[in-house]
Amino acid sequence: MTKISIITIGDELLIGQVVDTNSAWMAQELNKAGFWVNRRVAIGDDRNDILNALDEEAEGSDIILITGGLGPTADDITKPVLCEYFNTTLVINEEALENVRNIFVKILQRPLIERNLKQAEVPASCQVIQNKRGTAPGMLFEKNGKVFVSMPGVPHEMKGMMTEEIIPWISTRFGKDFISHRTLLTAGVGESTLADHIRDFERSLPPGIKLAYLPNYGMVRLRLTVTGKSATGLESQLEHVFEDLKSRVPEWLVTDEDIALQEVVGKILNARKQTLATAESCTGGYVAHLITSIPGSSRYFRGSVIAYDNDIKKKMLGVDPAILSAYGAVSEETVRAMVSGAVRNLESDYAIATSGIMGPDGGSENKPVGTVWIAAGNAREIITQKLWFRFDRQRNIELTAVNVLNLLRRFILSRPPVGVLRDLIN
Amino acid sequence: MTKISIITIGDELLIGQVVDTNSAWMAQELNKAGFWVNRRVAIGDDRNDILNALDEEAEGSDIILITGGLGPTADDITKPVLCEYFNTTLVINEEALENVRNIFVKILQRPLIERNLKQAEVPASCQVIQNKRGTAPGMLFEKNGKVFVSMPGVPHEMKGMMTEEIIPWISTRFGKDFISHRTLLTAGVGESTLADHIRDFERSLPPGIKLAYLPNYGMVRLRLTVTGKSATGLESQLEHVFEDLKSRVPEWLVTDEDIALQEVVGKILNARKQTLATAESCTGGYVAHLITSIPGSSRYFRGSVIAYDNDIKKKMLGVDPAILSAYGAVSEETVRAMVSGAVRNLESDYAIATSGIMGPDGGSENKPVGTVWIAAGNAREIITQKLWFRFDRQRNIELTAVNVLNLLRRFILSRPPVGVLRDLIN
Numbered sequence: 001m002t003k004i005s006i007i008t009i010g011d012e013l014l015i016g017q018v019v020d021t022n023s024a025w026m027a028q029e030l031n032k033a034g035f036w037v038n039r040r041v042a043i044g045d046d047r048n049d050i051l052n053a054l055d056e057e058a059e060g061s062d063i064i065l066i067t068g069g070l071g072p073t074a075d076d077i078t079k080p081v082l083c084e085y086f087n088t089t090l091v092i093n094e095e096a097l098e099n100v101r102n103i104f105v106k107i108l109q110r111p112l113i114e115r116n117l118k119q120a121e122v123p124a125s126c127q128v129i130q131n132k133r134g135t136a137p138g139m140l141f142e143k144n145g146k147v148f149v150s151m152p153g154v155p156h157e158m159k160g161m162m163t164e165e166i167i168p169w170i171s172t173r174f175g176k177d178f179i180s181h182r183t184l185l186t187a188g189v190g191e192s193t194l195a196d197h198i199r200d201f202e203r204s205l206p207p208g209i210k211l212a213y214l215p216n217y218g219m220v221r222l223r224l225t226v227t228g229k230s231a232t233g234l235e236s237q238l239e240h241v242f243e244d245l246k247s248r249v250p251e252w253l254v255t256d257e258d259i260a261l262q263e264v265v266g267k268i269l270n271a272r273k274q275t276l277a278t279a280e281s282c283t284g285g286y287v288a289h290l291i292t293s294i295p296g297s298s299r300y301f302r303g304s305v306i307a308y309d310n311d312i313k314k315k316m317l318g319v320d321p322a323i324l325s326a327y328g329a330v331s332e333e334t335v336r337a338m339v340s341g342a343v344r345n346l347e348s349d350y351a352i353a354t355s356g357i358m359g360p361d362g363g364s365e366n367k368p369v370g371t372v373w374i375a376a377g378n379a380r381e382i383i384t385q386k387l388w389f390r391f392d393r394q395r396n397i398e399l400t401a402v403n404v405l406n407l408l409r410r411f412i413l414s415r416p417p418v419g420v421l422r423d424l425i426n
Numbered sequence: 427m428t429k430i431s432i433i434t435i436g437d438e439l440l441i442g443q444v445v446d447t448n449s450a451w452m453a454q455e456l457n458k459a460g461f462w463v464n465r466r467v468a469i470g471d472d473r474n475d476i477l478n479a480l481d482e483e484a485e486g487s488d489i490i491l492i493t494g495g496l497g498p499t500a501d502d503i504t505k506p507v508l509c510e511y512f513n514t515t516l517v518i519n520e521e522a523l524e525n526v527r528n529i530f531v532k533i534l535q536r537p538l539i540e541r542n543l544k545q546a547e548v549p550a551s552c553q554v555i556q557n558k559r560g561t562a563p564g565m566l567f568e569k570n571g572k573v574f575v576s577m578p579g580v581p582h583e584m585k586g587m588m589t590e591e592i593i594p595w596i597s598t599r600f601g602k603d604f605i606s607h608r609t610l611l612t613a614g615v616g617e618s619t620l621a622d623h624i625r626d627f628e629r630s631l632p633p634g635i636k637l638a639y640l641p642n643y644g645m646v647r648l649r650l651t652v653t654g655k656s657a658t659g660l661e662s663q664l665e666h667v668f669e670d671l672k673s674r675v676p677e678w679l680v681t682d683e684d685i686a687l688q689e690v691v692g693k694i695l696n697a698r699k700q701t702l703a704t705a706e707s708c709t710g711g712y713v714a715h716l717i718t719s720i721p722g723s724s725r726y727f728r729g730s731v732i733a734y735d736n737d738i739k740k741k742m743l744g745v746d747p748a749i750l751s752a753y754g755a756v757s758e759e760t761v762r763a764m765v766s767g768a769v770r771n772l773e774s775d776y777a778i779a780t781s782g783i784m785g786p787d788g789g790s791e792n793k794p795v796g797t798v799w800i801a802a803g804n805a806r807e808i809i810t811q812k813l814w815f816r817f818d819r820q821r822n823i824e825l826t827a828v829n830v831l832n833l834l835r836r837f838i839l840s841r842p843p844v845g846v847l848r849d850l851i852n
Contacts, residue, residue, distance in 0.1 A: 012649075017454075017647075017649070020446065023439075024443075027442035028441065031441050037440045037441075038475065039440075039475070040469075041468075042466040043464070043466075044464070045638075049464065072621060075638045075639060114622075116618050133816075155821075156818055191497060191498060195500070214444070223438075223443070283718075284717070284719070285711030285718065285730055287711070289712040292711065292732075292734065295787065295819055302738060303733050304711055304734075305729065306704075306718075307729050308723075308727050308729040308730075309724070315773075345741070346738060390582075397719070
């Protein structure tokens with residue numbers, strides 16, 4: 001099996017100033033193409049650490065993918081260190097130079113300065129991978145049967161090179177496995193209980209199939225992975241085992257695809273040709289953001305009122321001031337009124353509402369930080385739920401969003417589609 | 427200098443199903459306490475890979491922090507592998523058992539099953555770190571002068587252990603350095619031009635101070651880092667050099683703190699006791715989410731209308747239907763009308779608006795995917811900007827948000843505060 005290491009270079013990764021999202025994307029794309037990433041290593045902009053990492057990863061892996069440290073400034077030392085490692089020197093690459101010129105003169109309409117020209121320098125012994133989305137070219141080296149590829153750390157530049165050049169290239173040169181995953185999402189059950197519930201299933205798994213538990217935000221994802229020499233037989237075996245798994249968790253099953261909850265909700269709404277609006281207080285637009293992060297969401301998403309201030313709840317959602325003064329903004333009555341107001345004012349089939357105290361401040365004895373009310377409903381009916389979280393603002397916002405989307409999903413699925421309902425009434 | 431490695435364990439990290447945010451947080455907190463992370467390694471749930479990583483990291487580092495693989499299910503193999511590595515066996519830890527019991531019986535009110543009890547098993551030779559936020563205890567081992575700490579991968583559980591137990595413990599045992607960063611954010615200038623502009627500054631930097639360029643979303647962060655044996659002299663030297671750097675980039679300077687743009691805007695609004703609302707089409711609530719991710723934002727943030735559908739633009743923001751039919755939703759005229767409507771209907775001092783085609787579909791010849799109009803203003807005046815992005819939906823949403831927040835910042839700062847304006851008028 002071909003072994004791959006990813007090395008990311010940059011002090012910003014080691015002091016925690018930047019979260020590395022590149023590696024996850026690279027691993028996903030490589031998986032799809034039949035390659036497995038064995039190790040990921042992050043190091044700083046330090047000559048010795050880079051040289052050591054190259055040596056170490058070359059020992060255990062066939063392909064070493066490197067990102068970062070290719071900028072035009074003095075802290076970016078990857079290029080000279082690669083020259084040292086591969087015992088070569090920097091030369092100007094004419095095609096890369098033309099690309100840099102084109103980007104500055106035609107696209108950015110900025111004067112080209114000497115420093116920009118240095119972006120077109122590459123180690124003489126490398127195979128140059130042109131960068132169609134930026135100035136720093138990629139570089140491919142071969143040494144003792146191992147392949148090293150250095151790419152810029154800017155995510156969309158790296159992604160372009162990986163998709164268009166690097167994955168196709170290594171696919172023709174290295175042995176690929178058949179790798180396939182099937183993932184389902186459950187809600188309403190803990191990891192341990194779930195594991196006990198499917199203990200017999202897990203024990204009887206065929207040797208080539210691996211089961212993983214991925215708990216997150218009170219939901220648990222179950223992933224089956226099959227790996228082998230070719231797709232023949234394995235694909236149908238995985239499918240068979242996956243159907244078995246699904247049949248064992250019907251009461252908790254949210255989706256049998258590896259998609260987020262907002263995409264599950266979007267698919268249900270699309271299928272029913274119905275629409276959604278949100279009325280958000282404590283989530284501050286995060287639920288709307290999740291929904292609109294899905295391409296095509298404009299087909300079923302009408303919009304939102306983010307009512308951070310109580311004035312907005314009254315004015316834009318028609319929440320009765322008497323409700324707010326009697327029960328407070330964080331109450332079952334208020335989230336009910338927010339759903340009604342959103343369905344009416346935003347003219348949607350369904351609406352969801354959130355109101356809570358996200359922290360770190362703003363709690364009281366009766367309503368401590370982490371107290372949240374959520375609601376989901378339509379013009380006829382509304383269901384609500386109280387949630388208790390803790391002190392982490394970001395986590396509370398995310399947990400509230402996931403819970404309210406799941407509440408909506410349960411609400412919609414437990415009600416017959418409007419067409420059927422009309423048939424029943426008429 | 428004490429050297430630290432972080433090892434994260436879990437197949438989900440290697441197939442890209444989960445982005446590792448733990449490592450960045452750990453590195454930040456360690457930095458604050460005077461420790462530097464030298465390497466971060468991610469590996470799968472594989473016995474050999476775990477044993478190799480422990481050996482390799484112990485060779486170069488003094489402290490090895492490990493997260494992940496401590497769950498109650500069969501794919502979590504970290505605990506048995508640690509037993510093998512440290513040549514010990516699993517025993518029940520009474521305090522951890524009491525904690526597990528407490529969580530299930532009192533907090534979750536779920537029956538305790540056999541599998542949960544296994545969470546209280548720890549290798550006999552370790553020092554147990556109790557988990558106040560979950561069931562899996564942390565484990566601290568010492569071997570040949572090196573310290574190994576294994577923690578759960580659930581972020582808020584790991585964070586509790588690091589803050590309350592592990593960082594204080596290693597602070598008393600290992601030599602700390604003085605490490606300090608100062609970061610400023612610039613907008614409106616490319617990395618190369620900026621580097622040329624401050625070339626003399628960079629050349630004259632004292633040896634203990636390092637300059638880094640961090641470009642992101644068309645803005646560039648400049649970070650100065652000083653490292654040394656003690657704070658004496660270094661803190662004031664860094665301060666002096668940082669002031670020098672600031673004085674060289676006044677026209678591009680956004681903030682001299684290491685904070686996000688939404689926090690910069692929040693501070694300006696707080697200082698002026700003024701309020702903000704957003705009227706979002708293409709960003710779908712993401713700008714409101716960024717603003718409300720800041721604790722205390724309820725002091726200056728009124729709320730938003732997310733007008734994904736044109737009906738909502740008309741009804742909730744009062745956008746003239748004639749404007750929409752004459753110029754379309756993605757137009758300067760529409761974002762102007764959205765700002766006016768938001769200031770009026772959401773009763774705020776300022777408002778910002780976004781409308782664009784985020785992709786991957788929905789573009790036309792005249793308005794291709796990536797065409798965005800943004801606006802910022804108050805009841806008297808509105809400024810607008812057209813943006814051209816490309817095909818990546820998530821990136822387009824993020825770029826639009828950053829640009830509209832910066833447009834607002836420029837708008838507010840270029841206008842005198844209301845108090846002063848009143849003085850001038852009266």
